[in-house]
Amino acid sequence: MQSIPHVDMSVFKTDFDKFVQSIGEGYEVNGFVALTHHGIPASTIHQALDATRDLFALPEDVKKQYHKPGLGGARGYTPFGTEIAKDAKHVDLKEFWHVGREVENSDEYPQLVANVWPKELPSFKATMTELFSALDELGNQVLEGIAVYLGQPRDYFRKRVNKGNSILRPLHYPPIVDKGTPSVRAAAHEDINVITLLIGSREPGLEVMSKSGAWIPVTILEGAIICNVGDMLQRLTNGLLPSTTHRVVNPPAPYNEVSRYSIPFFLHFNPDVMIEALPQCVSDENPAKWPPITADDYLMERLREIGLIK
Template structure:
């Protein structure tokens, strides 16, 4: 895992104070950690990946039935070549599907729109909902540790993300058929949200930009879940916890000839949460960098930058 530290999530129950320091220091230095012993059954993860392969194997015209213009890709299918990283010149070589929180139509947050489920893959809803719920709870455990590390009450984040517009994103990077293409599977970027949890591909390609300016390849060890800081948490902590730049490069042969699948979970604040620097994160040496903004306004601003909202 090179420079990315491992965090044993079983310490959350056995030694919470030690867990707080391990995860807090890991994020403060790296912005990325690998979660081991996280308690999510291997079966839950593998079933979600298997049904994801089945989903993206559907004919293009069938998948496009589930692409809904005007919602910024918030739910359902987003076709290949749609998303472009902030400040990038070429679209990413990927297609994906967005699964959000299951809510009643009478939700207090109109941003939380109903999910779109493919009738051709009836088990997709069950498998992805199970993974969503498992990653949501794991993410909340991580955030409890971060909260205490930052000098906040242990439940500081739980009440601010319990109705967040969090997204589970089954991803498919098809085989790369065009030689010398200027596009990559996912151009260098930072995540918009609070934290991201990533399961999936064992193939090479994921790289993290180190503080020394070098790209460090990341191989997801068996059973581990990568978890990184997003821009919302970076903003809340006034840069104390960094949102680290990462990318998915086009791999060498023979990996470029096969599909790559992964499923990131983007954990978000509730839409009306105001993201403003925590007082303890503002010092004379680290003056306040950003004005306050609601989570929803920030999300929409960033979605426009990456081409999902026009």
Template sequence: MQSIPHVDMSVHTKDFDSFVTAIGEGYEVNGFVALTNHGIPDETIHAALDATRDLFALPEDVKKQYHKPGLGGARGYTPFGTEIAKNAKHVDLKEFWHVGREVADSSKYPQLTPNVWPKELPSFKETTTELFNALDELGNQVLEGIAVYLGQPRDYFRTRVNEGNSILRPLHYPPIVEEGTPSVRAAAHEDINVITLLIGSREPGLEVLSKSGNWIPVTILEGAIICNVGDMLQRLTNGVLPSTTHRVVNPPAPHNQKSRYSIPFFLHFNPDVVIDALPQCVTAENPKKEAPITADDYLMERLREIGLVK
């Protein structure tokens, strides 16, 4: 049994009205869908996962040269044991690298800082940039369906995310060596951003908290891309589209003895976009929950909560 709804992305061009219904109703269930027939070649995905494995196989002292203190993990390397989920007691068992949008020096957003590239892996830049651009476009197609489902123009999101501080995060969960560790690979959390697209992982562990309060292991069709609602979209829709709690648990043997690699893409609003509940998402039964806030102010507030910004 599939644990989250599957949405066929080929319907986006064949029958957009049907796509709008499928994507909107899929997200209203629990904020997660799996995208099939998404058009991103297997070669692009596998090349990025292989590059991720090669990246984290570099020596610790080499990787740490690319850690940029004070940037809040915005670009480059974030070491093992740095990030902690909001309200969690233990750091997550992971290390990661952030690749952002490639921007010109003339960008009006100082938040879009230059990328950090590992000189030891010259192909990493091309591989991850190709995946970044592919997921950025796929995310925009998903957002077209969401926009119309919410009663907005089809291009409502495109002009609001085209210079967003979106992040591709090659991610490594090392083997679990400490038996009975209180830490997990990624503690229960919600994503900060608009939507997240996840490729990989080739190993089990991702679980979603259902409305009934049960943890559901995510099982998807081979090659599908998981795509979930983030807190920014939940805030914009006044909770109509939920940002669902999820986690990556420490798997049972033998999976716990192997590294897990995955690559989420966190799609963000442009920094100056004001996140305010859409009027059609506010009713007597669902009164407005949050005050307006800019995307950048909200991001900074949340990054402080999870320990990436001090």
């Protein structure tokens, strides 16, 4: 594998059966694809990346006003050097902000807490909610293809993620001051959620582990959106669709002397969805690998592992 497979999202409307095969086979290879012709305007993406740059350019004391202790980083600001990958020895070299689903009330799912918006950037809310909605819909289209590939009804996932605790994460990797640091921008890890959609970055560094154990730099067409399988979907498919280890390495000069910005969207199941291997993904040769668990219980378990919940 030289890089990740590309999937043309325009086929979703013109030849759904072909889309199903390309998305399913793409994910079976290595859990990562790049979505082209996805329909999200370049202006929406560039505005969001510019807003991310403006957000992290705010003074430290201003950003820290939006850090909410006890929430596990669920909304608002998480300072530099907080998150650590599962089983890693050093913290990641990043700071980030979490935007969740905008909800009228959280009676059904108290996990869907109110968003935190920086009053210093009045356009930030509109920019990020527009991107959240666009990526949420794109993710649902991907999941429609995956559902049919797995022998499920086309709307199997839509009704299981429509109130999910999904997260948009504007992310900043600052310039690397200490060139000898043992830390990297994001240590090797797998994502917790169902699928992740990633816009940006305009800088190199993302690498995916191939099945042979080699690290593959991700090279994609300009404007494509990277979309990978998370651990929740891996559990649901009993490993048929793999959640692949990936990392963001410290790049060579001159890239290590500038900031890197990206915005992943972590698409989640509704909190009460039971994650249990689909019957057609279980066989004598491939028995069920994991016990059933609710999406919220699994999320909390993993957030403790990466240091966001103590």
